[in-house]
Amino acid sequence: MTWGKKIFLITLDGIADRPSKILEGRTPLEVAKTPNLDRLARQGINGLMHPLSPGVPMPTDVAHYLLFGYAPDERPGRSVFEATGYGVTFSPAEVICSTSFALVAPEGNALKIVHRRELGLTPDEGRRCVEAVSRYRTQEFEFELVYTKKHFGILKIRGPASDQITDSDPFYSKLPVVAVQPLDNSVEAAKTAAALNEYLRWTYTVLSKLSDKINMLLTKWPGRHRPLTPFTEKYGMRGLSLSPKELLNGLATYLGLEAVYTGSLYETSQHPLEASLSLALERLDAYDFVHIHDPRPDVISHKKDPTAKITIIEQLDAELEILLHNLRDDWVVCVTTDHVTPTTVGVGKAMHAGEPVPITIWGTHVLQDSCERFSERAAAHGALGLVLGKDFMTILMNYADRLGNYGFRPRPVRNVASYRPTFEQITPLPPPSGD
Ligand SMILES: [Zn+2]
Helix, strand or coil: CCCCCEEEEEEECCEECCCEHHHCCECHHHHCCCHHHHHHHHCCEEEEEECCCCCCCCCHHHHHHHHCCCCHHHCCCHHHHHHHHHCCCCCCCCEEEEEEEEEEEEECCEEEEEECCCCCCCHHHHHHHHHHCCEEECCCCEEEEEECCCCEEEEEEECCCCCCECCCCCCCCCCECCCCCECCCCHHHHHHHHHHHHHHHHHHHHHHCCCCCCCEEEEEEEECCCCCCCHHHHHCCCEEEEECCHHHHHHHHHHCCEEEECHHHHHHCCCHHHHHHHHHHHCHHHCCEEEEEECHHHHHHCCCCHHHHHHHHHHHHHHCHHHHHCCCCCEEEEEECCCECCCCCHHHCCCCECCCEEEEEEECCCCCCCCCCCCHHHHCCCCCEEEEHHHHHHHHHHHCCCECCCCCCCCCCCCCCCECCCHHHCCCCCCCCCC
8 A cells, every 4th residue: 555645647738828819809718508518617726727837738648758857858759659658668778769761852952741640551562661671780880660550660770879869750731851960069969860860761762773762861860778767666556547549558657657548449449538537437446646648639739620629629638527427525537638738720820839738636635626628728817837847746745644843754765745655655764673
């Protein structure tokens, strides 16, 4: 057993939005009918949160990594989380990158991106293309490409490699493939960038002869193993994380939570969030901290249709019913999101945006504020105020009665606040041997 209440964290990916003209200045979350989310907000404490710092648009992996209380400068890189999620193993000596195929066309002295998404590759074609460029050697480096799914893969770089290099993927169409450049002044970074550029040019030569759907490999998010304090050691809680995204499974596994892939629920169930919650409830006894991730609001947001987002939000809300039915005094429930994903178009057509996200914390002894709804605007009036991601776990653990007073040092782990340990979580001082 551990001290304190169980913590439920539900991240509804990209549910926060910007006010939209077609919704008369309201956000999809404000327009949607969300009785369950509103009940949690009404019975809980509310606020806004910047996962990192004001105005910075956050990607899903970094935002979740920060919400789990880990420091940005210790981050191993998104490729490490992706590789872990796909079960691609790699050694501490290797630098790895996430990869995707693209269709490019020569234009002057550049290779311009024609398509980098929806390439229509079958898994067989994807695998065959990866095989064709899976091994390459330069004088000092060795490259190995491993297929993951669709047109994606993981590239391992062996040799005197540095992960302090830039992406070759410009992320948008109509831009050229970017030359990989060193991010610091080290010899290793310069050599890695040069060797990777050589390898990437070679993939263009090989793939151009093989496929008419793709002809280039793009790299992004270089990273490598960086040892982190495991979640259980850091917080004294056994953690479970459910997500249909391999990226988040990999992140959870890397941090030491048990990860459950719920992708099949999203393929087979009409109510995948409800099914995920039900699965979490079944396994609850073995855990102190349960994270449930639903990516649907983010996915629909990228289609830039606020009305379709409202429908998804209402569906998610209905699926939360099972949790509200089961609420217990020894739980703390938090609903939030990792970033704002605007459905707005035109000048405001951003991928993700840097406004703060709403956060609701429900618990028996949580001060109820005057918020009646779960929304970006309502949360601005909440008693929690404006919080930063680095304080998020501490806030949840405080409400879960898991913390000792500031300065309490029962274990050699550097946290802002230390948890109250059990007998098993303490290194005992052995009595004198008696001789
Ligand atoms: Zn996200």
